[in-house]
Amino acid sequence: MIPINIPKLGEEEVEAVVKVLRSGIITNALGAGPMVSAFEKNYAKFAGVKHAIAVNTGTAALHMAVVAAGVKSGDEVILPSFTFVATAEAVVMAGGKPVFADIDPENYCLSPVAVEKALTKKTKAILPVDLYGWPVEIKPLREIADKHSLAIIEDAAQAHGATRNGKPAGADSDMACWSLYASKNMTTGEGGVVTTNNDDLAEKLRMLRTHGEKSKYYSEMLGYNYRMPEIEAAIGLVQLEKLPSFVATRRANAERLSKVLSKNKHLKLPREPKGGAHSWYLYTVRLINGEEKERNRLLDELKKRGIGAEAYYSNPVHHMPYYQKSFGARKLPETEKASKQVFSLPIHPRVTEEQISEIGESLLQLLS
């Protein structure tokens, strides 16, 4: 089976881990041992911002960022439902209310028009997602946020290597949250990062990461233990160096696959954003006017042929039992339509040119 995503690890990562183990320093109580500090410095440079705060998952990164933005009980946060559930979890864990807004069908990201409609007096923040690695268009969201004094927390979990307006994704949001989970463009196994240009937010985030402390055993706010272990940071340092080549291979694979699939008129293919770059975390096609049954048949048939095609996200968050029970039903027509029609195909750096042809030709056959 060609998996939809799989980490690419080499001897460099093995050596880096062994070195940490031999050093005897595997964590640091106040949040940043030597490896974590070095990783944060390099990550901030990569993300084009002043601060990077490394944590142990992308979910922790999102939770901390929502808390740091000042979201409290009763506050509303506008976010897409067409995302991984962690985006919404972060809001609920902070005590806030997730207000799901619809997507722009052109890029599957949060629609600024829908955000405007979802605003209330209780809105505290906007939480857009760079879905599949497409850097969400930030300008219209920034205008809304500035007009209503809202924070923008960007879920950049899937956006390593994406750019917009000449900057890395996340650089022009108040905070951006990254995941380093095993499937992502770069990984530490599990892991996450919050990036920001704001000194006050950075200080708050560092405290939230370690029990609300600036100094040991002196909690100044409610905090957590969201620290990244030294071994993970050591892997992250190596993966960060390899990231440009990983993204270049993903891009080349995406271009090859698009060349094959462009012969079929029933598919809407992914593309690069104007004036920016996709991270190509997921190569997601859409069955134009397709039925969910037909999409699922294609997924089953591709799997039978050893191609790990997947539908992200066939069950949008606002349809999940917990969210429906807790926050009520909501109609999101574009989200609901897309969730029935999209599916993703493997293009990760371990997929060969030959396999790309096989994936493309198999899908063309199944569609004919």
Ligand SMILES: Cc1ncc(COP(=O)(O)O)c(C=O)c1O
């Ligand atoms: C869009 C999105 N948000 C949040 C997360 C959560 O990250 P993690 O799995 O590292 O907690 C993920 C990844 O799984 C994701 O894809």
